[in-house]
Amino acid sequence: MGQRTRILIAALLGFLAGACGREETQPARNVVLIVVDTLRADQTSLHGYARDTTPFLAEWAQRDGQVFERALSTAPWTKPSIASMLSGLMPQQHQLTLHMQKLPSDGPNVAEAFRSRGFQTAAIQSNHLLAHEFGYNRGFDAYVDGVDTTLATHDRSTGPAVNAAAFAWLDARDRSKPFFLYVHHYEPHHNYLRDGSSWFPGYRGPLTGAESMDELYGLVSKMSPDDIEFLRARYDAEIRYQDDLLRELVAGLRERGLLEDTAVVLTSDHGEEFAEHGDLSHQYKLYEELVHVPLLVVRPGERRRGARIAGVVSLVDLPRTLLDLCGQYAARFPGRSLVGLLEGIAEEPRACGGHASTIPPGTNALYEREMFVDGRWKLVLNRKPGTRELYDLVVDPREQSDLSTAQPDQLERMQRGFEAWKVAAEAGRLGALPANIQLTPELEERMRKLGYLGG
Numbered sequence: 001m002g003q004r005t006r007i008l009i010a011a012l013l014g015f016l017a018g019a020c021g022r023e024e025t026q027p028a029r030n031v032v033l034i035v036v037d038t039l040r041a042d043q044t045s046l047h048g049y050a051r052d053t054t055p056f057l058a059e060w061a062q063r064d065g066q067v068f069e070r071a072l073s074t075a076p077w078t079k080p081s082i083a084s085m086l087s088g089l090m091p092q093q094h095q096l097t098l099h100m101q102k103l104p105s106d107g108p109n110v111a112e113a114f115r116s117r118g119f120q121t122a123a124i125q126s127n128h129l130l131a132h133e134f135g136y137n138r139g140f141d142a143y144v145d146g147v148d149t150t151l152a153t154h155d156r157s158t159g160p161a162v163n164a165a166a167f168a169w170l171d172a173r174d175r176s177k178p179f180f181l182y183v184h185h186y187e188p189h190h191n192y193l194r195d196g197s198s199w200f201p202g203y204r205g206p207l208t209g210a211e212s213m214d215e216l217y218g219l220v221s222k223m224s225p226d227d228i229e230f231l232r233a234r235y236d237a238e239i240r241y242q243d244d245l246l247r248e249l250v251a252g253l254r255e256r257g258l259l260e261d262t263a264v265v266l267t268s269d270h271g272e273e274f275a276e277h278g279d280l281s282h283q284y285k286l287y288e289e290l291v292h293v294p295l296l297v298v299r300p301g302e303r304r305r306g307a308r309i310a311g312v313v314s315l316v317d318l319p320r321t322l323l324d325l326c327g328q329y330a331a332r333f334p335g336r337s338l339v340g341l342l343e344g345i346a347e348e349p350r351a352c353g354g355h356a357s358t359i360p361p362g363t364n365a366l367y368e369r370e371m372f373v374d375g376r377w378k379l380v381l382n383r384k385p386g387t388r389e390l391y392d393l394v395v396d397p398r399e400q401s402d403l404s405t406a407q408p409d410q411l412e413r414m415q416r417g418f419e420a421w422k423v424a425a426e427a428g429r430l431g432a433l434p435a436n437i438q439l440t441p442e443l444e445e446r447m448r449k450l451g452y453l454g455g
């Protein structure tokens with residue numbers, strides 16, 4: 001079905017809905033984007049996890065918002081994923097895939113798009129990978145990335161300072177203008193600072209919770225199931241703490257009267273692995289624990305409160321959606337708006353891509369993976385050594401059974417779909433590779449301590 005046909009059908013459905021008495025939710029004046037770093041969807045109570053890690057998010061979504069059940073990030077680590085959320089471009093298009101690279105200074109940028117439409121723009125940033133040195137401040141009037149300048153090893157919580165900085169900016173803003181505010185929280189990212197023993201009592205193994213990610217990488221192949229569950233429980237305790245901080249942030253928005261005219265979008269840049277595929281942390285692979293993230297949208301005057309949207313969507317569509325939520329219809333901005341789905345309009349499902357390219361710790365080898373998700377099927381392409389994996393996500397949601405040999409016809413169908421998708425993606429690739437920055441010794445040390453940069 002062509003784009004024009006889809007628009008006509010959407011218009012017809014909109015007319016019929018109007019004739020049946022359904023009205024659309026009105027656009028918001030402002031929008032707040034909340035990104036919780038490293039939050040895998042399936043370990044939140046928002047997505048039915050057995051441990052009640054996000055009681056606030058679950059209750060808030062049910063009461064006021066809508067949840068996308070199958071939102072996928074474009075990459076399994078911060079820099080490329082956030083670059084997609086700001087540009088509407090896939091990693092294969094913006095090409096920001098390595099640590100030293102800066103956000104491209106050309107091409108689409110959602111903060112610039114808001115600013116050019118008369119919005120104030122601000123970001124409160126707690127992840128040093130997104131420091132202004134890396135160009136992520138592009139388009140923002142205010143870019144507060146010194147929320148806690150000792151965040152180097154994440155050896156303390158930055159969340160209270162993030163909320164305080166967000167409130168300070170909101171209180172000082174020019175109230176005559178609408179705003180786009182991006183708040184980046186960091187609690188679930190390793191180090192897992194919190195005690196998880198209430199969820200996993202009686203652990204007697206060798207881990208203390210104080211290990212660096214480099215140490216954990218070295219130990220993972222020898223870990224027992226109890227060791228893994230000990231780490232998972234600590235991660236869950238971080239999510240539970242994050243949920244309290246989100247409750248505080250939203251309460252602050254409500255106290256300021258902002259929820260009357262402000263849309264709030266909450267998501268994550270990627271998930272976290274607990275040995276589902278032999279590793280810990282994130283960054284290298286594209287399995288569901290690393291790319292399936294929450295996506296919650298709360299709109300003022302929402303008419304479909306508590307709805308759950310079933311199909312697969314990609315966070316590459318987030319920037320256009322943010323603009324659309326404020327009625328800033330940007331036909332030339334890449335991606336598609338998810339607002340039609342929020343309005344309950346049935347849309348043809350679309351396939352989603354993903355990309356991982358980096359240098360694993362302890363090696364100097366660059367490797368690249370790509371994924372292609374079409375409905376229930378997922379293709380993973382490992383560029384080096386050149387292998388393919390195929391998963392049926394309905395039968396095998398944890399991707400434990402590679403069907404690439406058993407289902408060759410399905411594998412080739414997915415390969416053809418991927419190649420067509422890639423041709424379209426490459427047509428939208430930015431002309432130049434992102435510039436590299438010269439890392440200062442301090443910035444380099446910060447990254448190394450977090451387990452980035454390799455050996």
Ligand SMILES: [Zn+2]
Nearest residue numbers: 037038078269
């Ligand atoms: Zn991240």
